[in-house]
Amino acid sequence: MKKNKVSKNWIIRQKRDIYVRQSHVDGFRSRAVYKLQQIDQKFKILKNNSIFIDLGAAPGSWSQYLAEKFNKSKIYSIDIKKMEDIKNVHQIVGDFTDSKVRKDLKELINTKADVVLSDMAENTTGNKNIDAIVTGELCKSAMDFAKEILGKNGVFVSKIFMGLSFNEIVAEAKSIFKETHVYKPLSSRKESKESFIICKILR
Numbered sequence: 001m002k003k004n005k006v007s008k009n010w011i012i013r014q015k016r017d018i019y020v021r022q023s024h025v026d027g028f029r030s031r032a033v034y035k036l037q038q039i040d041q042k043f044k045i046l047k048n049n050s051i052f053i054d055l056g057a058a059p060g061s062w063s064q065y066l067a068e069k070f071n072k073s074k075i076y077s078i079d080i081k082k083m084e085d086i087k088n089v090h091q092i093v094g095d096f097t098d099s100k101v102r103k104d105l106k107e108l109i110n111t112k113a114d115v116v117l118s119d120m121a122e123n124t125t126g127n128k129n130i131d132a133i134v135t136g137e138l139c140k141s142a143m144d145f146a147k148e149i150l151g152k153n154g155v156f157v158s159k160i161f162m163g164l165s166f167n168e169i170v171a172e173a174k175s176i177f178k179e180t181h182v183y184k185p186l187s188s189r190k191e192s193k194e195s196f197i198i199c200k201i202l203r
């Protein structure tokens, strides 16, 4: 399909999508917010007075949600892209795959965190195998980071694509956390290979 036809189809799909429309009504920057909301409704992972780390945060709907709902919490959000400021959100612009950026982030937080969230994803290539591998690598580095920075009862949530590295990532999560679930929220598009891994309590 030609590129302008793809973007035309994308615009039509966005206009029809109930979550896109709802996000405009609710004042969120992205329909992605409903994925986090639905994950939390099912697994009860988010609480006030927490230290949250939001990886791959731009344009910022997850951070907006955390800042509005858990106003006694600290929120650190990182993305390659600079996003519009959100009150009470500490924004870091950097590439999470860069070890120097991760080190700086750890030093900045300087304590154990309660929740590490990752919605990191590269632009999709159209090749589902490659997309799954790339997102799998981002998920793995987020999980390594979570292992180091989370307190004992910490929670880790990450986007994961069904594909070659899926079983390996789930097995790795099970070896690090006492509880591991894989869940596709209703708001995650049916045609997308995306799911989320939800992990609780370090071993």
Ligand SMILES: C[S@@+](CC[C@H](N)C(=O)[O-])C[C@H]1O[C@@H](n2cnc3c(N)ncnc32)[C@H](O)[C@@H]1O
Pocket: 029, 030, 032, 033, 055, 056, 057, 058, 059, 060, 061, 062, 063, 078, 079, 080, 081, 094, 095, 096, 097, 119, 120, 121, 122, 138
């Ligand atoms: C699906 S969007 C996240 C949407 C976000 N959760 C929200 O609610 O607005 C994925 C984001 O991951 C970011 N990303 C991808 N690779 C990254 C990396 N290596 N380091 C930091 N951010 C990254 C992208 O720039 C993009 O903004």
